[in-house]
Amino acid sequence: MAQVPILRIGDCLVVTVNADLDDGSALTLRDDLACRVASISARGVLIDVSALDVVDSFTARMLGDVARTVSIMDAETVISGLAPAVAMTLVEMGVTIPHTRTALDAQGGLRLLGIVMESARERGA
């Protein structure tokens, strides 16, 4: 049950979820994020799930819980990297992840949060 590392970029936090998120790790993540958001008065959290090839209703619910917790602390959540197969399966199952915006990848996610990475300006107008 490895701890999920939380990185900080400016006043935002970035989490990269990999492999299987079980009950324990998910709850730990939610609580850790809540603490960190509070401690740096973060205004945004980016959760990148591009390493997941499965997101079942439990995982979706966990992600939603994290997002709701973060929004209660007056910050916003962006989830990035949902693979085509995962997006489609979630929709077919009728499962949604509320309280979040989504982006194609981490870079797009950071942009949504208002952070432009110096080295990359591809999708721009």
Place this chain on the structure above:
Amino acid sequence: MRLRADADLGRLRQRLRQLLPNASPFVITRILTVASELGRNALVHGGGGRCDIRPPGPGLRLLRLHFADDGPGIIDIGRALGDGYSTNGGLGLGLGGVRRLSETFEIDSAPGQGTRVRVALAC
């Protein structure tokens, strides 16, 4: 295979990935998601259970999964299959979704008699 702890869900997913090395990501994700939902139900609500995997035969590309547990059973299957039914957040939600993802779906459960779910998935 046995489903007694979280790690077993991971093992189940690994086994399924190995079984279908050439399947498209859409097929794999769909199958792993169904296995996760049903496996977690057996584990969390059924107090642990079993999953039997029947690999696709020649010609008919259908993977069959059979989950069984000796837990308390489902009181109202009809409601559990409809969306919005939930104990501890979503036993029912999982089943309705699983049925939509499967080619065939059979469930057999009653209070005190455990739960058995059989699905066939296209691959």
Place this chain on the structure above:
Amino acid sequence: MGDLLGGSGTVLDDWLEAQRQAGVARPDLIDEAQRREQSSQVLTLLGKVLAEGSPVFPDDPAWDELRMHLDRLSESRAVDGFSPTETARLMLTLKDVLFKRLRDAVPNVTADAWSDIDEVTGLLDTLALYSSEVLQRSREAIIERQQQDMLELSTPVVQLWNGIVGLPLIGTLDSRRARLVMETLLDSIAETRASVAIIDISGVPAVDALTAQYLTRTAAAVRLMGAECIVSGIRPQIARTIVDTGVSLDGLPTRATLAGALALAFERTGRTVEPNG
């Protein structure tokens, strides 16, 4: 003839054993409890029909219950991987069991006994062939669907602009095709890193509830990937049908023409179009 099945308890056990001996029990494909349940139902329903005389199979409604049970049984066995022969053998092993009972009950074969034997033979052969046929058809249907999936060649997703893809839908969508088309679109959004997908439905004859559901589902999946969807090619008749039938597109932005949708897409991606010179 209904007497043959009397004391159904032992007939069931004998039959289950006969299936095992004939190698059609297949514990690797179906578990014991299910096999017992399926066979027991056959006997119960067969007994009911025979109690009513000699109705003609399959037309007489007296056969409906048994027929439906055999349909379900054969369809589920198609999925389980049984062969047509194994399914036919199921009924034929029953024939063996009933014959043995007849022989024991009537040591000296009389004319009446022969007529009974004749009837049983004919009946069980018919049921055997029927269930085998249903299974065949189920298998063929499953295989055909899967082959269709493989043959469904690339739905052309067009890159309309940097970050904007277009998907022209032609013809009607059944759930299989809809799924394949959605997969292609989502893959292309990932590949081209598109932020807008325009689905053009001018080639779709009608937008019924199913098509609308496909469109809203696709839009939801596209949104999960951080992009957005616009539906274009809404002809006046289609717009009218949508309003009349109360079909919901869940707030999906729509435009009558591809050009209109493209303009909206530019707007959404922060671009403006200005005339030259």
